[in-house]
Amino acid sequence: MRCSWPSLPALSLMLLMSLCLGASAGDKISSSENRIGHSAEVVSTKMTPITKGFAAVSEIGDMYQVQAGKVAQKRSQTAAVKDFAARMVAAHIDTTNKLKFALASTPPDITPLLHLDDGHLRMIANLRSAKDMNFDTQYIAQQVAANRQALDLMRVYVEYGDTQAIKTFALKTALAIQIELNQAEKIRSGINKKSKGKPASTDAQ
Numbered sequence: 001m002r003c004s005w006p007s008l009p010a011l012s013l014m015l016l017m018s019l020c021l022g023a024s025a026g027d028k029i030s031s032s033e034n035r036i037g038h039s040a041e042v043v044s045t046k047m048t049p050i051t052k053g054f055a056a057v058s059e060i061g062d063m064y065q066v067q068a069g070k071v072a073q074k075r076s077q078t079a080a081v082k083d084f085a086a087r088m089v090a091a092h093i094d095t096t097n098k099l100k101f102a103l104a105s106t107p108p109d110i111t112p113l114l115h116l117d118d119g120h121l122r123m124i125a126n127l128r129s130a131k132d133m134n135f136d137t138q139y140i141a142q143q144v145a146a147n148r149q150a151l152d153l154m155r156v157y158v159e160y161g162d163t164q165a166i167k168t169f170a171l172k173t174a175l176a177i178q179i180e181l182n183q184a185e186k187i188r189s190g191i192n193k194k195s196k197g198k199p200a201s202t203d204a205q
């Protein structure tokens with residue numbers, strides 16, 4: 001089953017997980033990277049309470065962000081993008097650690113087993129294979145979409161979550177993700193302005 005990610009605030013997290021569990025939602029990413037997919041396929045249907053599903057999706061998102069950020073640090077030729085990528089790597093390593101700490105106050109069986117899903121693996125592959133001139137545009141497009149999805153996820157858990165320690169984590173993380181989203185959108189705006197300002201042909205000298 002594939003999930004095209006309906007409007008998250010309109011759903012309880014339990015419904016979200018029942019719709020998307022076991023799917024690689026990254027399969028529905030558009031060519032412009034305007035959609036991001038998450039997979040909670042590593043958690044069995046029988047053992048997926050709201051918090052376990054949330055933790056799986058959240059940590060898989062962190063894994064993607066760390067890997068994507070490391071690729072961007074190596075490949076981007078723009079200081080602003082490199083700096084943003086470095087912040088994202090550090091921030092999402094920190095988020096993973098904070099979630100693990102929050103999960104320590106819950107029953108042990110809530111801790112999910114994790115791996116990066118096929119959709120996110122393809123996204124990383126797209127970054128690695130992107131042409132130098134297109135890399136920043138592609139990376140930042142992914143970042144805007146990823147941060148929007150992550151922000152929705154945190155907000156849904158704050159409203160519908162069933163574990164107070166994780167709700168507190170989600171609320172604090174949502175604030176940080178909003179800042180990341182604002183930064184990504186600002187960088188994207190700068191890239192778009194720069195692109196529009198380029199001459200029609202750069203080969204004619």
